[in-house]
Amino acid sequence: MKEAKTTDYAVAGLPIRGLGGLTKRIIPCLDIKDGRTVKGINFENIRDAGDPVELGALYAKQGADELVFLDITATVEKRKTLSELVNRISHKINIPFTVGGGISSVEDVSVLLQNGADKISVNTAAYKNPQLLNALSKEFGSQCVVLAIDTKQEEDGEWYVYLNGGRTKTETKCFDWAKEAVDRGAGEILLTSMNNDGTKKGFALDITEKLSASLPVPVIASGGGGTMEHFTDVFEQGKADAALAASIFHFKEITIPDLKGYLREKGVIVRI
């Protein structure tokens, strides 16, 4: 008897019996400043592309699996703006979303979760105070703690952790930090390759694969997605559980329905 392959089911859109029908996730990322989306965004179909709630709702309707809102202001006095925005998002949007940017304490997270965020992401603050990851996972559960890592491959071939939005280099290797973070309670890793970010030449497959194959938590690949093929590569070769991108979606270079249709044709299990 011929054994059914995962890809046969995926192409037919049938449930994957016995093999694990969990889909690969496509996640648009929205950068927020003072409660507004940044980067010129090219959308005709919504009234206000600068409104993160409207843009997020549009992506949700198109079939995005989750959303990430990254607050790049993230100063103390703006925090109230962020929690109000999160509250508006959770009233309007019916898929899970993560909020990141400047989060450094249990109190910060508590406010965001109470306003309806499903997950939060921490980056520099967790590196400087790793105990934060233990505290957050104990208080709220690992499922809502995403560790964001900005990493860069240096000339020695090693991937190092960078902080402060990529401005500050550390001597810590990406894999070591990711492993420690998972041991401390991070429930997911959002991995951004600085070498690839903005290049549209594809995701960093090797480091993504290394983390994803070695760590017991999902890895979201970020940075470099420019064509639909890049997404197939990061799921198949990079073993990523999810892929995140920003400008290719914002500028409609690739739409989510087109991307998912392509992935399904290629045998990647996606939600359509």
Add this chain to the structure above:
Amino acid sequence: MVLKIVKYNAGNTQSVLFALERIGVQAEVTDDIEELQFADKVIFPGVGEASTAMRYLRERKLDKVIKDLKQPVLGVCLGLQLMCDSSEENETECLGIFNIRVKKFTPAAKETSTLKVPQVGWNNIYDKKTSLFSDLTSDYCYFVHSYYAPLSENTIATADYVIPFSAALNKDNFYGVQFHAEKSADAGEKILKNFLEL
């Protein structure tokens, strides 16, 4: 219709409340015994750890109250698991509505890098029974969980992760969904609407 959400020390009550608001339904979060008893429908949400949640419910005598409810009750995620007999999660005795022992996902060693625990993301539900699943436009629902209810005579929807498991359960007036209906896009909203029409 009076709709109440059980208030206890577990997350996602806000998300459930917001989801209901999106479909135009007012609900209140309460741990008041009489309010729960006299509601037309009750939602029992939950994100968190089983033993901590059960301890809280017992201290407030909500365990017996929930078990004795006669109106339609919908458990979500941890809510579904707590409606079972017991859970492997810290060896917790639960409400005993469904005669099921909740187990932890244990992928084979060669599969641990592909089948991660918890399961996080969208999975397909199939073999759907009851009007809870009427007229869905999609069968994908959003899951976040490390423990699962094995298939049983109460299973009314199945999903596969590591092994086939109960995506939803039903017995008499009690319903439970393992996925987060409140975060499962249009499909989830339809399931909530269907529950409200039971």
